[in-house]
Amino acid sequence: MLVLKQVLCIDGCGPARGLAAAFVLALLFVLPVACGEETKAGRAAEPDPADPVGAAPAGRPSVVVILADDLDRAAFHRSTLDSAWTPEGTSFTNALATTSLCCPSRASIFRGQYSHNTGLINNGNDEPGGGAKFFRESGLEDETLATVLRDDGYETWFGGKYLNGFEEDGGWLGYVPPGWDHWQAYLSPDIAFQDGVVNDMEGHRTDWLSGKATEFIGDQRGSSKPFFMHISPWDTHTPLVAPERHEDAYPRARAPRPPSFDEADVSDKPAWIREKAPLKEREVARFDRHHGARMRGALTLEDLSRDVVAALSRAGRLNDTYLIFTSDNGYHMGLHRIRGEKWTPYTEAHEVPFVVRGPGVSENKTFDGLVANTDIAPTVLDLAGLSPPEWMDGRSFTPFLDGTAPEDWRSSLLIEGANHQRQKRPGYSGVRREDDVYVRYATGEEEYYDLAHDPYQLQNRPDAAPPGIKQDLKALENCAGQTCTEAENP
Template identity: 30%
Template structure:
């Protein structure tokens, strides 16, 4: 009987297969060509909530910059596949675009911790695969916005999951199936305490771990720890070239074109929020310092990949949109992304474009796990290990990253305190934003963030009655002030539209063969 090229008896072939599978567990060859042996690396993912990078959201985080960035690689072109919390987190956990995991917004009706996720996707997500591959697993912080109840999501041996959306005080955690409520414990500090306890309780020679740490900062209500209040007193949100700029009907899609110029009072509110966002991140920065110090003391630091990123970006005042995400612009889709770990070059900047859906295949490569075949992203390990290579100067390189959002606007999102009608289909209209609305049912779009030699573009199509199109050349127009969507040659626009159709229907490997 032929068995992998060897002629063996039937029983011997079975034994051979078992032995081979065991060998593959301890010795494997990465796609980069390196032979890796035990011990397998630890993986520690730190995921902040709504942290921008375009508006300098990393600036207050000295530990992150020094202990991760300076000791590893910073990716300068990292993107969320959906600029909103729950779909993006579902993509991080599954490695899938939103049209495949079907979590399309932050509501239960939009699939956030809905039945499709729980029954079809969650049983196969990253922590499940890591646990099945022999990893100890740990989670602390915000899971998915609509997560609630005593059920511990599959794949986590130790779980401290926030019930619902981010908050800093007066919250409940599901801790390994037991509900615990906290009123005056600052959540970021509690997450730090739980994480350090997990790291310090580990024994020498224990199996490797996968830990996911998800603090609430700098998500609204932007509450800093008491010790950090007024640490950045007087700080103002950046007055970017597109700050408080209103757009004509031909410049931007309906929701943004609908915006009115922000008042002086509202601009002052944005300054306060920007200051508090920075201050709320200081406790996360201290967390990073504590985690690195703990790993160093236990001797596991050199064998641990530490990834620091956010689920999406954030805007404050760009195009007169007060404070939120949900838009296809650079403020909302770009995220901080820093990595340190075994053999990762230090003090390096990598310009290769990556998406948060690339985390799953990369972690599989680091740990020698065979991909499951349903991953929409690609491993960025080769870029990580060769930061001097700039793919944007390689005439053969291309990358097309899909950005998706499904707008909300219905009777449940209507705010009677604002002067709009239910039929307007608006959402996220709040008094502190002077009733500027941050979302609408026609704010539904799909975009391609396109990179290749001489190309750095964004192309978007909106599902509204106008079938509105936006396109930008980011090299020439980094603030996205000039919509080129209606100036493109018909053939160019048709090619982008076809590529967008292919991406929005892709599954697994077909998401990686779109070529513009």
């Protein structure tokens, strides 16, 4: 079925010829899939059935976080990437990056804090509160999920994209942030720093990262020491270059066309939206090309995901390892006439794929409960049997993993974004609930959408916002630590 979905270009790629479809179906039913062998392209084997994932491990488990870049829910589900995760895992349909921008979101993942508490609100080292430079110089880097785990006996491994601007802020000079035993970080699309040496990456950068990750996992065979891995591929961020095996995939891909695409009437939107002209034909064509490249990037993420799971199985570590897959932010093109890809308060920018699998985790289970990037650090610590530091704002979502939603879970989350000069978007903060969202800009402008009846956010109705949601915002935008938990459960 996975092969058929890709070759037939399902979800926007156009119908395939009947003969091609019949040929693919014949392959599916006649030829066995060689899951137990390495292919010429380097794809790893599927998990060994002799190494099943059963109940929660008796000792301290290992944890692997795979963090995609700019991967939205549409690309996750329209490609076959979802098939590597959702059948064996627990998914969250209301998972958010509380700040929909790469560097602030990644800081929130490392620290378990909202960006108003990290103070890291921009991408660039030259921007106020921006980049790896701020994360390092402010002392935030001295206390992270990695430092806590390492201090408690975990072996820690990082690979891929760190924080924006890292290469200029020590990366080229061999700097390794606190908390990491093993370090292989991208310095450019073609060069990486690996445990003290700057090297060209051989082959596609995601395949290179997969090779380094699976090599480390293979070394854990027979070891009882728990490990923590943060695998951070570049896909689906630009520059988008597909490995040769995926170059011809999704040839007719089209950018998603929800009703909000090139929205006809934006008179109800804030000024920064109202001033935008309708999309031009060449812009739409560019979005389509870009979406096809992003879909091919999702296939490389699928390959990496399957490689990691297979490596854990071969090493005999699959039954004591939890895996978390998500993205640093969502992504959209052309919605509400916005040419930018993220940095907005709209659902497509803040919502991210979010799946957990591992020992004792319910398979093919879905929850609507609100979870966020700020929850990753507290959850990993909880899985490791550790209490999160008091300064963390997030909370552990482990109560969901046995297949039953907790009764006292949060009812709201904060979303926030600093002023964005290039998009001329003023800073904002807002409250996201399962079925509605309220946003207030620094200009005083407001947006409110009833997502149950207006999921594409077409009718801005700030006058219809419940009074309580505005009170929630006041509490959330100033919360820290335990007060965030209280503000999320008014």
